[in-house]
Amino acid sequence: MREESNSHSAIRNPQSSGVAVSTSRLRKTFGSLVAVESLDLEINRGEVFGLLGPNGSGKTTTIRMLTGLMQPTSGEATVVGYDVRRESEAIRRNIGYMSQRFGLYDDLTVAENIRFYAGVYGLIGAERDARIGELTSELGLAERAGQLAGTLSGGWKQRLALACATAHRPAMLFLDEPTAGVDPAARRRFWETIYQLASKGTTILVTTHYMDEAERCQRLAFLSRGHLIGVGTGQEILEQFKMPSIEDVFIELQRRDEGAAA
Amino acid sequence: MNSLDRLRRACFWPMLRKEFIEMRRDRFTLAMLIGIPAVQLVLFGYAVQTDVRNVPTVVLDESRTSQSRRLIDMMANTRNFRIVGTVANRDQVREAIERGDAAAAIIIPPEFASDLKRGQSAQAQVIVDAADPLSSQAAISAATLAGARSGAELAPHPMPTLTTPVEVRVRPWYNPEGRNSPYIVPGIIGILLTMTMVSITGAAIVRERERGTLEQLVVTPIGKTSLMLGKTIPFAVVGYLQVTVILILGKLLFDVPMRGSLMLLYLLIAPFIIASLGMGLFISAVTKTQIQAMQLSFFFILPNILLSGFIFPRSAMPEPAQWVGAALPLTYFLTVMRGVLLKGVEFADVWRQALVLTGFAVLLVGMSVRKFSKTVE
Numbered sequence: 001m002r003e004e005s006n007s008h009s010a011i012r013n014p015q016s017s018g019v020a021v022s023t024s025r026l027r028k029t030f031g032s033l034v035a036v037e038s039l040d041l042e043i044n045r046g047e048v049f050g051l052l053g054p055n056g057s058g059k060t061t062t063i064r065m066l067t068g069l070m071q072p073t074s075g076e077a078t079v080v081g082y083d084v085r086r087e088s089e090a091i092r093r094n095i096g097y098m099s100q101r102f103g104l105y106d107d108l109t110v111a112e113n114i115r116f117y118a119g120v121y122g123l124i125g126a127e128r129d130a131r132i133g134e135l136t137s138e139l140g141l142a143e144r145a146g147q148l149a150g151t152l153s154g155g156w157k158q159r160l161a162l163a164c165a166t167a168h169r170p171a172m173l174f175l176d177e178p179t180a181g182v183d184p185a186a187r188r189r190f191w192e193t194i195y196q197l198a199s200k201g202t203t204i205l206v207t208t209h210y211m212d213e214a215e216r217c218q219r220l221a222f223l224s225r226g227h228l229i230g231v232g233t234g235q236e237i238l239e240q241f242k243m244p245s246i247e248d249v250f251i252e253l254q255r256r257d258e259g260a261a262a
Numbered sequence: 263m264n265s266l267d268r269l270r271r272a273c274f275w276p277m278l279r280k281e282f283i284e285m286r287r288d289r290f291t292l293a294m295l296i297g298i299p300a301v302q303l304v305l306f307g308y309a310v311q312t313d314v315r316n317v318p319t320v321v322l323d324e325s326r327t328s329q330s331r332r333l334i335d336m337m338a339n340t341r342n343f344r345i346v347g348t349v350a351n352r353d354q355v356r357e358a359i360e361r362g363d364a365a366a367a368i369i370i371p372p373e374f375a376s377d378l379k380r381g382q383s384a385q386a387q388v389i390v391d392a393a394d395p396l397s398s399q400a401a402i403s404a405a406t407l408a409g410a411r412s413g414a415e416l417a418p419h420p421m422p423t424l425t426t427p428v429e430v431r432v433r434p435w436y437n438p439e440g441r442n443s444p445y446i447v448p449g450i451i452g453i454l455l456t457m458t459m460v461s462i463t464g465a466a467i468v469r470e471r472e473r474g475t476l477e478q479l480v481v482t483p484i485g486k487t488s489l490m491l492g493k494t495i496p497f498a499v500v501g502y503l504q505v506t507v508i509l510i511l512g513k514l515l516f517d518v519p520m521r522g523s524l525m526l527l528y529l530l531i532a533p534f535i536i537a538s539l540g541m542g543l544f545i546s547a548v549t550k551t552q553i554q555a556m557q558l559s560f561f562f563i564l565p566n567i568l569l570s571g572f573i574f575p576r577s578a579m580p581e582p583a584q585w586v587g588a589a590l591p592l593t594y595f596l597t598v599m600r601g602v603l604l605k606g607v608e609f610a611d612v613w614r615q616a617l618v619l620t621g622f623a624v625l626l627v628g629m630s631v632r633k634f635s636k637t638v639e
Contacts, residue, residue, distance in 0.1 A: 120479070
């Protein structure tokens with residue numbers, strides 16, 4: 001792994017500037033298990049895109065391939081104009097990632113966590129300090145700056161994780177079940193922040209199990225046992241499946257999965 | 263972006279800073295890291311005693327007679343001495359012992375046979391590297407015994423009862439009082455560094471894996487080099503602190519002599535620390551949980567304690583055990599530490615061990631960098 005400079009390059013390819021993510025026949029297998037099968041997906045810049053599906057449907061594997069955490073078994077994918085196989089370092093500099101487990105250091109304070117991630121993304125000196133100040137005030141973390149991350153409640157941890165994942169103003173943000181175990185008020189605040197980021201041009205890819213959150217996404221994709229079975233706006237999905245609500249679609253899919261497994 | 267700016271922006275600095283903060287917050291581990299040296303020093307320093315055979319021995323036979331050869335045979339037959347070679351003069355005796363090729367020498371002066379024939383008390387000298395008291399005590403008693411036996415056999419005719427026909431004079435070198443504790447101190451330094459560097463470093467990276475922070479780090483631009491350097495440098499600092507604590511306590515409690523250059527000592531510790539950190543990194547690269555990392559560290563540390571010569575002299579071990587010992591960095595480190603601390607040897611005497619240690623460092627760090635991948639599979 002090379003140590004590259006951390007300049008914040010803009011999205012490179014002008015032709016692809018309308019598209020943040022593009023995958024073609026993307027596939028991932030673990031031994032005989034097919035986790036993601038022949039996935040074709042396009043996500044537009046500045047879009048809040050929801051990836052839905054029951055547990056084990058391939059959502060996390062898809063995110064991991066797009067963020068460079070895993071190599072695809074076959075197929076192609078570009079993220080913010082970079083190839084996931086050959087240019088994963090460039091992708092890493094231009095994306096933020098928030099996992100279900102938040103990835104915070106419990107024995108570091110709120111301020112120290114942000115400072116650490118800002119530093120890892122190559123921010124130094126006055127530039128870094130200014131950005132830390134911005135993040136703490138935007139996310140309301142200022143009053144908690146000196147508190148150890150391990151002692152924060154779920155909602156605060158989530159906000160801190162978001163601050164850390166966006167320290168470098170990424171062009172794209174990956175959120176893997178970001179609101180698991182967080183109370184409704186904190187979830188609402190979190191989504192407000194997400195919309196603010198999207199309005200400034202950040203592309204958001206989010207996986208979730210909450211139907212109200214799914215309905216907040218501009219477009220959705222449903223995965224079932226590694227296969228993409230529907231993409232579109234909420235309305236388009238409902239028409240495709242002839243169901244009254246996203247939740248019904250979800251439950252129907254889960255029922256099919258269980259039927260297939262049995 | 264110029265190279266100075268790149269250096270300032272390197273992911274290594276925030277990593278290093280974070281590690282030091284975490285270390286400072288984890289009071290328990292920190293106390294252990296500094297407290298363990300003291301406890302171990304006292305425990306091992308006062309407790310270790312064993313028995314020994316096969317002390318590697320060189321022979322300086324200036325007499326070159328059948329009588330002198332007979333005495334040497336009898337010494338060898340006690341099985342306490344294992345003759346590893348003959349030397350031509352006293353300087354070579356010193357060299358052989360300083361290099362660690364031999365731990366004892368049998369010196370028979372030119373007048374040995376003629377003294378015997380004239381019915382005088384014939385003298386032979388046994389020099390013992392008493393820096394290792396385990397070997398030396400056995401050697402001393404064996405030499406005295408062999409001398410008495412050979413006297414009865416070699417004396418040409420009955421002698422006045424008050425005269426001993428063959429008198430073997432034993433001269434312990436380096437540690438004339440035969441003290442055990444000074445000898446154990448360099449060993450404690452080695453064992454402690456192994457434990458800290460291997461097990462704590464191993465666990466430190468696996469802990470990030472367990473808590474999910476490694477996954478977060480992997481999606482950042484941080485490079486493998488920054489990650490590993492940031493993770494290991496704080497432990498190298500701790501390692502040097504531990505060495506200093508042990509040296510000071512060793513001086514105060516056991517009056518450990520420091521014959522060699524401290525500068526040389528601290529310099530030669532570096533390749534050993536790097537090799538041990540490399541081992542720790544390797545363990546962290548192949549394990550998934552802290553428990554696994556701890557178990558694997560123990561698996562590695564046990565042969566270090568038993569086979570490196572830390573407690574039991576390697577010369578007394580069966581050959582396969584010696585081969586295993588030869589594959590452990592600690593074995594070479596002990597020779598270096600004992601040489602510099604107790605014998606005051608120079609770099610020229612231990613450069614081979616230093617080279618082997620450097621080789622281990624390159625190999626182990628290289629292996630773990632290869633093994634450590636920035637993915638979560």
